[in-house]
Amino acid sequence: MTSLSDLPLRDNLVGQEPYGAPQDAVPVSLNVNENTHPIPEHVAIDIVQSLARAVTGVNRYPDREFTELRSSLAGYLGHGLSVEQLWAANGSNEVLQQVLQAFAGPGRSLLSFTPTYSMYPLLASGTDTEWIAVERPAEYALTPEGVAEALREHQPDVAILCGPNNPTGTSLDREVILAAYDAFDGMLVVDEAYHEFDTERESAVSLLPGRHRLLVSRTMSKAFAFAGVRLGYLAADAAVVDALRLVRLPYHLSALTQAAATAAIRHADAMLATVADISAQRDRLADALTALGYVVHPSGANFLLVGGFTDPSATFEALRARGILIRNLSIPGHLRITAGTKAETSAVIEAITALGPGGA
Ligand code: PMP
Numbered sequence: 001m002t003s004l005s006d007l008p009l010r011d012n013l014v015g016q017e018p019y020g021a022p023q024d025a026v027p028v029s030l031n032v033n034e035n036t037h038p039i040p041e042h043v044a045i046d047i048v049q050s051l052a053r054a055v056t057g058v059n060r061y062p063d064r065e066f067t068e069l070r071s072s073l074a075g076y077l078g079h080g081l082s083v084e085q086l087w088a089a090n091g092s093n094e095v096l097q098q099v100l101q102a103f104a105g106p107g108r109s110l111l112s113f114t115p116t117y118s119m120y121p122l123l124a125s126g127t128d129t130e131w132i133a134v135e136r137p138a139e140y141a142l143t144p145e146g147v148a149e150a151l152r153e154h155q156p157d158v159a160i161l162c163g164p165n166n167p168t169g170t171s172l173d174r175e176v177i178l179a180a181y182d183a184f185d186g187m188l189v190v191d192e193a194y195h196e197f198d199t200e201r202e203s204a205v206s207l208l209p210g211r212h213r214l215l216v217s218r219t220m221s222k223a224f225a226f227a228g229v230r231l232g233y234l235a236a237d238a239a240v241v242d243a244l245r246l247v248r249l250p251y252h253l254s255a256l257t258q259a260a261a262t263a264a265i266r267h268a269d270a271m272l273a274t275v276a277d278i279s280a281q282r283d284r285l286a287d288a289l290t291a292l293g294y295v296v297h298p299s300g301a302n303f304l305l306v307g308g309f310t311d312p313s314a315t316f317e318a319l320r321a322r323g324i325l326i327r328n329l330s331i332p333g334h335l336r337i338t339a340g341t342k343a344e345t346s347a348v349i350e351a352i353t354a355l356g357p358g359g360a
Helices: 039-055 067-077 091-103 121-127 144-154 173-185 238-245 255-266 274-290 310-319 340-355
Strands: 086-089 109-114 130-135 158-162 187-191 214-219 232-235 302-308 334-338
Touching: 039 255, 039 302, 067 086, 067 232, 086 091, 086 255, 091 158, 091 187, 091 214, 091 232, 091 238, 109 144, 130 144, 130 310, 144 158, 144 173, 158 173, 173 238, 232 238, 255 274, 274 302, 274 340, 310 334, 310 340
Parallel strands: 109 130, 109 158, 158 187, 187 214
Antiparallel strands: 086 232, 214 232, 302 334
Protein backbone atom coordinates (compact mmCIF):
# COMPACT_ATOMS: atom_id res chain seq x y z
CA MET A 1 0.00 0.00 0.00
CA THR A 2 1.25 3.49 -0.83
CA SER A 3 1.53 5.88 2.11
CA LEU A 4 2.04 9.64 2.30
CA SER A 5 5.75 9.20 2.95
CA ASP A 6 6.13 7.49 -0.46
CA LEU A 7 4.94 10.65 -2.24
CA PRO A 8 7.03 13.66 -3.26
CA LEU A 9 5.03 15.96 -0.97
CA ARG A 10 6.11 19.63 -0.63
CA ASP A 11 8.55 19.94 2.31
CA ASN A 12 6.35 22.26 4.34
CA LEU A 13 3.45 19.79 4.27
CA VAL A 14 5.45 16.81 5.55
CA GLY A 15 4.20 15.68 8.95
CA GLN A 16 1.16 18.00 8.92
CA GLU A 17 -2.35 16.89 9.90
CA PRO A 18 -5.37 18.01 7.85
CA TYR A 19 -7.96 20.18 9.65
CA GLY A 20 -10.23 17.59 11.20
CA ALA A 21 -12.83 18.27 13.87
CA PRO A 22 -14.84 15.03 14.33
CA GLN A 23 -18.13 14.84 12.40
CA ASP A 24 -19.85 12.07 14.45
CA ALA A 25 -23.61 11.73 13.98
CA VAL A 26 -24.34 12.49 17.66
CA PRO A 27 -27.53 14.08 19.02
CA VAL A 28 -25.72 17.10 20.52
CA SER A 29 -23.00 18.51 18.27
CA LEU A 30 -21.33 21.56 19.82
CA ASN A 31 -17.79 21.33 18.48
CA VAL A 32 -17.47 23.65 15.46
CA ASN A 33 -19.32 26.79 16.59
CA GLU A 34 -22.22 26.45 14.18
CA ASN A 35 -25.61 28.01 14.81
CA THR A 36 -27.43 24.81 15.81
CA HIS A 37 -30.90 26.21 15.02
CA PRO A 38 -32.29 25.14 11.64
CA ILE A 39 -33.13 28.00 9.26
CA PRO A 40 -36.77 29.20 9.32
CA GLU A 41 -39.09 27.32 6.96
CA HIS A 42 -40.31 30.38 5.01
CA VAL A 43 -36.67 31.29 4.33
CA ALA A 44 -35.89 27.72 3.25
CA ILE A 45 -38.79 27.86 0.77
CA ASP A 46 -37.61 31.15 -0.72
CA ILE A 47 -34.06 29.76 -1.05
CA VAL A 48 -35.35 26.64 -2.81
CA GLN A 49 -37.34 28.80 -5.27
CA SER A 50 -34.21 30.85 -5.98
CA LEU A 51 -32.21 27.67 -6.50
CA ALA A 52 -34.87 26.35 -8.85
CA ARG A 53 -34.56 29.48 -10.99
CA ALA A 54 -30.76 29.31 -10.92
CA VAL A 55 -30.63 25.64 -11.85
CA THR A 56 -32.29 26.29 -15.21
CA GLY A 57 -29.18 28.25 -16.20
CA VAL A 58 -26.42 25.95 -14.98
CA ASN A 59 -25.45 24.91 -18.49
CA ARG A 60 -23.65 28.27 -18.44
CA TYR A 61 -20.85 29.36 -16.09
CA PRO A 62 -22.04 31.56 -13.21
CA ASP A 63 -21.47 35.32 -13.00
CA ARG A 64 -17.72 35.41 -12.38
CA GLU A 65 -18.00 38.73 -10.54
CA PHE A 66 -21.14 37.65 -8.56
CA THR A 67 -22.30 41.26 -8.67
CA GLU A 68 -25.81 40.66 -7.30
CA LEU A 69 -24.46 38.81 -4.26
CA ARG A 70 -21.77 41.44 -3.64
CA SER A 71 -24.41 44.14 -3.85
CA SER A 72 -26.55 42.25 -1.29
CA LEU A 73 -23.54 41.85 1.01
CA ALA A 74 -22.71 45.57 0.70
CA GLY A 75 -26.30 46.39 1.66
CA TYR A 76 -26.20 44.00 4.60
CA LEU A 77 -22.94 45.46 5.98
CA GLY A 78 -24.02 49.08 5.43
CA HIS A 79 -21.47 51.84 6.19
CA GLY A 80 -21.85 53.11 2.62
CA LEU A 81 -19.77 50.25 1.17
CA SER A 82 -19.76 49.91 -2.62
CA VAL A 83 -20.01 46.66 -4.62
CA GLU A 84 -16.33 47.12 -5.59
CA GLN A 85 -15.34 46.90 -1.91
CA LEU A 86 -16.98 43.49 -1.38
CA TRP A 87 -15.56 40.07 -2.10
CA ALA A 88 -16.72 36.52 -1.31
CA ALA A 89 -15.60 32.91 -1.59
CA ASN A 90 -16.50 29.42 -0.43
CA GLY A 91 -16.24 30.14 3.29
CA SER A 92 -14.02 32.73 4.93
CA ASN A 93 -11.30 30.06 4.95
CA GLU A 94 -11.11 30.46 1.17
CA VAL A 95 -11.21 34.26 1.48
CA LEU A 96 -8.26 34.12 3.90
CA GLN A 97 -6.40 31.72 1.61
CA GLN A 98 -6.85 34.15 -1.28
CA VAL A 99 -5.57 37.00 0.92
CA LEU A 100 -2.41 34.98 1.65
CA GLN A 101 -2.03 34.01 -2.03
CA ALA A 102 -2.17 37.68 -2.98
CA PHE A 103 -0.21 39.29 -0.14
CA ALA A 104 1.91 36.55 1.49
CA GLY A 105 3.52 33.40 0.04
CA PRO A 106 7.19 32.35 -0.27
CA GLY A 107 9.59 34.73 1.49
CA ARG A 108 6.71 36.49 3.26
CA SER A 109 5.09 36.07 6.67
CA LEU A 110 1.75 35.88 8.49
CA LEU A 111 1.49 36.89 12.15
CA SER A 112 -1.29 36.27 14.63
CA PHE A 113 -1.78 36.11 18.38
CA THR A 114 -2.19 32.62 19.84
CA PRO A 115 -4.18 30.74 20.95
CA THR A 116 -6.25 31.65 17.90
CA TYR A 117 -8.02 30.02 14.95
CA SER A 118 -6.16 26.81 14.09
CA MET A 119 -6.52 27.29 10.33
CA TYR A 120 -4.22 30.34 10.22
CA PRO A 121 -0.98 28.28 10.44
CA LEU A 122 -2.41 25.69 8.02
CA LEU A 123 -3.28 28.41 5.49
CA ALA A 124 0.25 29.75 5.97
CA SER A 125 1.92 26.41 5.20
CA GLY A 126 -0.46 25.78 2.29
CA THR A 127 0.72 29.03 0.70
CA ASP A 128 4.38 28.60 1.72
CA THR A 129 4.12 31.56 4.07
CA GLU A 130 6.22 31.86 7.25
CA TRP A 131 3.96 31.59 10.32
CA ILE A 132 4.75 33.88 13.25
CA ALA A 133 2.82 33.07 16.44
CA VAL A 134 2.89 35.67 19.21
CA GLU A 135 1.43 34.53 22.50
CA ARG A 136 -1.51 36.43 23.94
CA PRO A 137 -1.17 37.84 27.46
CA ALA A 138 -2.75 36.02 30.42
CA GLU A 139 -6.57 36.05 30.05
CA TYR A 140 -6.04 36.41 26.28
CA ALA A 141 -7.11 40.08 25.80
CA LEU A 142 -4.87 41.98 23.37
CA THR A 143 -3.64 45.45 24.27
CA PRO A 144 -2.76 48.28 21.85
CA GLU A 145 0.80 48.41 23.24
CA GLY A 146 1.41 44.65 23.08
CA VAL A 147 0.08 44.30 19.56
CA ALA A 148 1.95 47.35 18.25
CA GLU A 149 5.20 46.11 19.77
CA ALA A 150 4.89 42.65 18.16
CA LEU A 151 4.01 44.10 14.75
CA ARG A 152 6.85 46.66 14.89
CA GLU A 153 9.30 43.92 15.81
CA HIS A 154 8.27 41.30 13.23
CA GLN A 155 6.95 43.57 10.41
CA PRO A 156 4.86 40.72 8.92
CA ASP A 157 3.40 41.00 5.42
CA VAL A 158 -0.02 40.01 6.75
CA ALA A 159 -1.39 40.04 10.31
CA ILE A 160 -4.73 38.65 11.47
CA LEU A 161 -6.61 39.89 14.52
CA CYS A 162 -9.49 37.56 15.31
CA GLY A 163 -12.35 39.28 17.14
CA PRO A 164 -14.11 37.71 18.95
CA ASN A 165 -11.18 35.31 19.05
CA ASN A 166 -11.61 31.61 18.41
CA PRO A 167 -11.07 29.57 20.62
CA THR A 168 -10.92 31.96 23.59
CA GLY A 169 -14.06 34.05 22.89
CA THR A 170 -12.11 37.24 23.71
CA SER A 171 -13.51 40.43 22.19
CA LEU A 172 -11.30 42.77 20.19
CA ASP A 173 -11.14 46.45 21.09
CA ARG A 174 -11.13 49.16 18.47
CA GLU A 175 -8.01 50.75 19.96
CA VAL A 176 -6.13 47.48 19.35
CA ILE A 177 -7.09 47.48 15.66
CA LEU A 178 -6.05 51.13 15.27
CA ALA A 179 -2.74 50.60 17.06
CA ALA A 180 -2.05 47.50 14.95
CA TYR A 181 -2.76 49.32 11.69
CA ASP A 182 -0.34 52.11 12.52
CA ALA A 183 2.43 49.81 13.76
CA PHE A 184 3.41 48.08 10.49
CA ASP A 185 3.18 48.39 6.72
CA GLY A 186 1.52 45.06 5.89
CA MET A 187 -2.07 44.01 5.34
CA LEU A 188 -4.18 43.85 8.52
CA VAL A 189 -7.07 41.39 8.48
CA VAL A 190 -9.73 41.59 11.17
CA ASP A 191 -11.48 38.20 11.23
CA GLU A 192 -15.03 38.94 12.37
CA ALA A 193 -16.44 35.42 11.93
CA TYR A 194 -18.32 35.79 15.24
CA HIS A 195 -19.04 39.53 15.10
CA GLU A 196 -22.85 39.26 15.15
CA PHE A 197 -22.71 37.73 18.64
CA ASP A 198 -20.66 40.65 20.00
CA THR A 199 -23.44 43.19 20.29
CA GLU A 200 -21.33 45.62 22.33
CA ARG A 201 -18.74 46.23 19.63
CA GLU A 202 -18.96 48.06 16.34
CA SER A 203 -17.60 46.25 13.28
CA ALA A 204 -14.13 47.16 12.02
CA VAL A 205 -15.92 47.90 8.73
CA SER A 206 -16.45 51.41 10.12
CA LEU A 207 -12.65 51.86 10.19
CA LEU A 208 -12.17 51.14 6.46
CA PRO A 209 -12.34 54.70 5.04
CA GLY A 210 -8.79 55.96 4.51
CA ARG A 211 -7.21 52.62 5.49
CA HIS A 212 -6.41 50.67 2.33
CA ARG A 213 -4.39 47.99 4.19
CA LEU A 214 -7.35 47.04 6.42
CA LEU A 215 -9.42 43.97 5.45
CA VAL A 216 -12.51 42.83 7.35
CA SER A 217 -13.44 39.19 6.92
CA ARG A 218 -16.90 37.83 7.76
CA THR A 219 -18.84 34.60 7.25
CA MET A 220 -22.40 33.34 6.89
CA SER A 221 -21.34 30.10 8.68
CA LYS A 222 -21.89 31.20 12.27
CA ALA A 223 -24.68 33.59 13.37
CA PHE A 224 -26.27 33.41 9.91
CA ALA A 225 -26.85 29.63 10.25
CA PHE A 226 -25.54 28.95 6.74
CA ALA A 227 -22.38 26.87 7.29
CA GLY A 228 -23.45 24.18 4.82
CA VAL A 229 -23.62 26.60 1.89
CA ARG A 230 -20.01 27.85 2.34
CA LEU A 231 -20.09 31.60 1.99
CA GLY A 232 -17.46 33.85 3.52
CA TYR A 233 -16.90 37.46 2.51
CA LEU A 234 -14.63 40.41 2.92
CA ALA A 235 -14.88 44.20 2.90
CA ALA A 236 -11.84 46.27 1.99
CA ASP A 237 -10.54 48.94 -0.35
CA ALA A 238 -11.56 48.26 -3.98
CA ALA A 239 -7.87 47.84 -4.88
CA VAL A 240 -7.60 44.94 -2.40
CA VAL A 241 -10.56 43.27 -4.09
CA ASP A 242 -8.81 43.75 -7.45
CA ALA A 243 -5.78 41.96 -6.01
CA LEU A 244 -7.91 39.00 -4.89
CA ARG A 245 -9.24 38.68 -8.43
CA LEU A 246 -5.71 37.82 -9.53
CA VAL A 247 -5.65 34.63 -7.44
CA ARG A 248 -9.24 33.41 -7.38
CA LEU A 249 -10.10 30.50 -9.64
CA PRO A 250 -12.43 31.49 -12.48
CA TYR A 251 -16.10 31.04 -11.48
CA HIS A 252 -15.15 29.98 -7.93
CA LEU A 253 -18.64 30.72 -6.56
CA SER A 254 -21.20 28.39 -8.11
CA ALA A 255 -24.52 29.69 -9.45
CA LEU A 256 -26.27 27.71 -6.69
CA THR A 257 -24.12 29.22 -3.94
CA GLN A 258 -24.74 32.71 -5.30
CA ALA A 259 -28.50 32.15 -5.53
CA ALA A 260 -28.78 30.61 -2.05
CA ALA A 261 -26.70 33.29 -0.34
CA THR A 262 -28.46 36.17 -2.11
CA ALA A 263 -31.84 34.74 -1.09
CA ALA A 264 -30.73 34.24 2.53
CA ILE A 265 -29.50 37.83 2.82
CA ARG A 266 -32.98 39.01 1.77
CA HIS A 267 -34.10 37.40 5.05
CA ALA A 268 -31.21 38.61 7.21
CA ASP A 269 -33.47 39.55 10.14
CA ALA A 270 -35.10 36.10 10.23
CA MET A 271 -31.74 34.36 9.77
CA LEU A 272 -30.25 36.27 12.71
CA ALA A 273 -33.30 35.97 14.96
CA THR A 274 -31.69 33.22 17.07
CA VAL A 275 -28.61 35.26 18.00
CA ALA A 276 -30.09 36.70 21.21
CA ASP A 277 -31.22 33.26 22.36
CA ILE A 278 -27.80 31.72 21.64
CA SER A 279 -26.10 34.48 23.64
CA ALA A 280 -28.54 33.85 26.50
CA GLN A 281 -27.71 30.09 26.39
CA ARG A 282 -23.99 30.94 26.37
CA ASP A 283 -24.46 33.03 29.51
CA ARG A 284 -26.56 30.29 31.17
CA LEU A 285 -23.83 27.74 30.37
CA ALA A 286 -21.19 30.11 31.76
CA ASP A 287 -23.14 30.60 35.01
CA ALA A 288 -23.74 26.86 35.43
CA LEU A 289 -20.11 25.91 34.81
CA THR A 290 -18.83 28.71 37.06
CA ALA A 291 -21.11 27.42 39.83
CA LEU A 292 -19.56 23.96 39.32
CA GLY A 293 -16.11 25.47 39.93
CA TYR A 294 -14.85 25.75 36.35
CA VAL A 295 -13.04 28.82 35.00
CA VAL A 296 -15.08 30.36 32.18
CA HIS A 297 -13.26 32.93 30.06
CA PRO A 298 -15.27 36.03 29.01
CA SER A 299 -16.78 35.48 25.54
CA GLY A 300 -18.30 37.76 22.92
CA ALA A 301 -18.94 34.77 20.64
CA ASN A 302 -21.30 31.77 20.53
CA PHE A 303 -18.90 29.52 22.43
CA LEU A 304 -16.99 29.37 25.70
CA LEU A 305 -13.43 28.39 26.52
CA VAL A 306 -13.65 26.61 29.85
CA GLY A 307 -10.75 25.75 32.17
CA GLY A 308 -10.51 23.55 35.24
CA PHE A 309 -10.76 20.10 33.65
CA THR A 310 -8.43 17.58 35.29
CA ASP A 311 -8.09 15.58 32.09
CA PRO A 312 -9.71 17.35 29.07
CA SER A 313 -9.30 14.31 26.79
CA ALA A 314 -11.09 12.06 29.29
CA THR A 315 -13.93 14.57 29.69
CA PHE A 316 -14.17 14.97 25.90
CA GLU A 317 -14.48 11.17 25.50
CA ALA A 318 -16.94 10.81 28.40
CA LEU A 319 -19.24 13.41 26.81
CA ARG A 320 -18.79 11.85 23.37
CA ALA A 321 -19.96 8.52 24.83
CA ARG A 322 -23.10 10.36 25.99
CA GLY A 323 -23.75 11.70 22.49
CA ILE A 324 -22.31 15.17 23.09
CA LEU A 325 -19.47 16.51 20.97
CA ILE A 326 -17.42 19.46 22.22
CA ARG A 327 -13.89 20.58 21.27
CA ASN A 328 -10.56 19.60 22.77
CA LEU A 329 -7.99 22.06 21.42
CA SER A 330 -5.04 20.84 23.47
CA ILE A 331 -5.02 23.94 25.68
CA PRO A 332 -3.99 22.44 29.05
CA GLY A 333 -7.01 21.96 31.34
CA HIS A 334 -9.41 23.51 28.82
CA LEU A 335 -12.26 22.55 26.51
CA ARG A 336 -14.34 24.70 24.13
CA ILE A 337 -18.12 24.39 24.07
CA THR A 338 -20.48 25.93 21.51
CA ALA A 339 -23.71 27.43 22.88
CA GLY A 340 -26.59 25.58 21.24
CA THR A 341 -30.34 25.51 21.71
CA LYS A 342 -31.82 25.54 25.20
CA ALA A 343 -32.19 21.73 25.12
CA GLU A 344 -28.62 21.18 23.89
CA THR A 345 -27.24 23.55 26.51
CA SER A 346 -29.21 21.74 29.22
CA ALA A 347 -27.82 18.40 27.99
CA VAL A 348 -24.22 19.68 28.30
CA ILE A 349 -24.81 21.17 31.74
CA GLU A 350 -26.40 17.94 32.99
CA ALA A 351 -23.66 15.75 31.53
CA ILE A 352 -20.80 17.83 32.97
CA THR A 353 -22.56 18.01 36.33
CA ALA A 354 -22.90 14.20 36.31
CA LEU A 355 -19.16 13.77 35.66
CA GLY A 356 -18.27 15.29 39.03
CA PRO A 357 -15.48 17.73 40.03
CA GLY A 358 -12.90 18.50 37.32
CA GLY A 359 -14.96 16.55 34.78
CA ALA A 360 -13.31 13.31 35.87
N1 PMP B 1 -12.51 32.38 11.10
C1 PMP B 1 -12.76 31.89 12.30
C2 PMP B 1 -12.27 32.63 13.49
C3 PMP B 1 -13.47 30.69 12.46
O1 PMP B 1 -13.69 30.21 13.69
C4 PMP B 1 -13.92 30.02 11.31
C5 PMP B 1 -14.70 28.72 11.39
N2 PMP B 1 -14.42 27.88 12.42
C6 PMP B 1 -13.62 30.57 10.06
C7 PMP B 1 -12.92 31.76 9.99
C8 PMP B 1 -13.98 29.90 8.78
O2 PMP B 1 -15.32 29.74 8.61
P1 PMP B 1 -15.98 29.51 7.17
O3 PMP B 1 -14.90 29.02 6.24
O4 PMP B 1 -17.03 28.51 7.43
O5 PMP B 1 -16.50 30.85 6.76
